Amino acid sequence: MPLLGPAEIRDLAELLGVTPTKKLGQNFVHDANTVRRIVKTAKVQPDDTVLEIGPGLGSLTLGLLETGARVVAVEIDNRLAEQLPVTVSQLDPDADLTVVTADAMKVTELPAEPVSLVANLPYNVSVPVLLHLLPTFPSIARGLVMVQSEVGERLAAPPGSKIYGAPSIKAAWYGRWSIAGTVSRQVFWPVPNVDSSLVAFERMPEPGTLAEREATFALVDAAFQQRRKMLRQSLSTLLGSSADASARLDAAGIAPTARGEELTMPDFLRIARA
Known part of the structure; x- marks a missing residue:
């Protein structure tokens, strides 16, 4: 043709x-x-x-x-x-x-x-x-x-x-x-x-439900709005406070001092599920 x-x-x-x-x-x-x-x-x-x-x-x-x-x-x-x-x-x-x-x-x-x-x-x-x-x-x-x-x-x-x-x-x-x-x-x-x-x-098969996807994406957006900040800070508004963010991160097995750019998609999903 x-x-x-x-x-x-x-x-x-x-x-x-x-x-x-x-x-x-x-x-x-x-x-x-x-x-x-x-x-x-x-x-x-x-x-x-x-x-x-x-x-x-x-x-x-x-x-x-x-x-x-x-x-x-x-x-x-x-x-x-x-x-x-x-x-x-x-x-x-x-x-x-x-x-x-x-x-x-x-x-x-x-x-x-x-x-x-x-x-x-x-x-x-x-x-x-x-x-x-x-x-x-x-x-x-x-x-x-x-x-x-x-x-x-x-x-x-x-x-x-x-x-x-x-x-x-x-x-x-x-x-x-x-x-x-x-x-x-x-x-x-x-x-x-x-x-x-x-x-x-x-x-590939989606790793979670619609609700989990929405929660994961909200965490991702918050983490990268202030990408140089530690997650306990960048997620504090979304999760209630720095202390609440730290508790959620600890429960997910993620260091509160980590930054968003260090995490994989499954890491953010674990935080959403924690």
């Missing part, structure tokens, strides 16, 4: 009167080799149902459909959502594509259960989108997302590193995350100010 190049991307944008906006994180991939590398790295299979967020003008969508997979694409921009099926049908009339016009942060229903998430996520909302989609669609078993390099490194960061933080721990609730490659800013139109990372994930 022919994929979209720089000329086709600009022609489509002109046809629709689309000027890419930073607000919607619209940076369109125009390099076929990059698209096919993403699809190959994501290990998309012909019988997969793939969820794509923010398909834009269809560069990655066409690459996913090229495998024979079914694609459910969620697009917030009405103009792009209306054009995408037209573009796809002109290049591959037999492609199995469904476009849902919606905000990915609010979507709660899809016409099919996705087993994979493959997307070029808007830089400004990539983590919130992931943390909404993963609990909302538990059928998603694996995926590959393209995000700002700094965000990708945070998602995959190990405890104790300078970039380890709340996104690292919350992502770990849902599975394993790793950097699977990098993408140059030069393959986008318009060219962003940052490079991108490909982040792969494999879903």
Whole structure:
């Protein structure tokens, strides 16, 4: 299947009167080799149902459909959502594509259960989108997302590193995350100010209940709002006082003098359960 190049991307944008906006994180991939590398790295299979967020003008969508997979694409921009099926049908009339016009942060229903998430996520909302989609669609078993390099490194960061933080721990609730490659800013139109990372994930069984997840995430947020403080201090407001925080930490087997950046996701879950 022919994929979209720089000329086709600009022609489509002109046809629709689309000027890419930073607000919607619209940076369109125009390099076929990059698209096919993403699809190959994501290990998309012909019988997969793939969820794509923010398909834009269809560069990655066409690459996913090229495998024979079914694609459910969620697009917030009405103009792009209306054009995408037209573009796809002109290049591959037999492609199995469904476009849902919606905000990915609010979507709660899809016409099919996705087993994979493959997307070029808007830089400004990539983590919130992931943390909404993963609990909302538990059928998603694996995926590959393209995000700002700094965000990708945070998602995959190990405890104790300078970039380890709340996104690292919350992502770990849902599975394993790793950097699977990098993408140059030069393959986008318009060219962003940052490079991108490909982040792969494999879903694992959630370690606790919904209530435990909410309690764990609240502890994580409190710990990293003041990441340089000891946990007995950073958790004192949430847990009542410094003494109460120390008692809870002791009960969980965590030193009250530890800092949030030293703890793993299971450590925070133990504190929630203590």
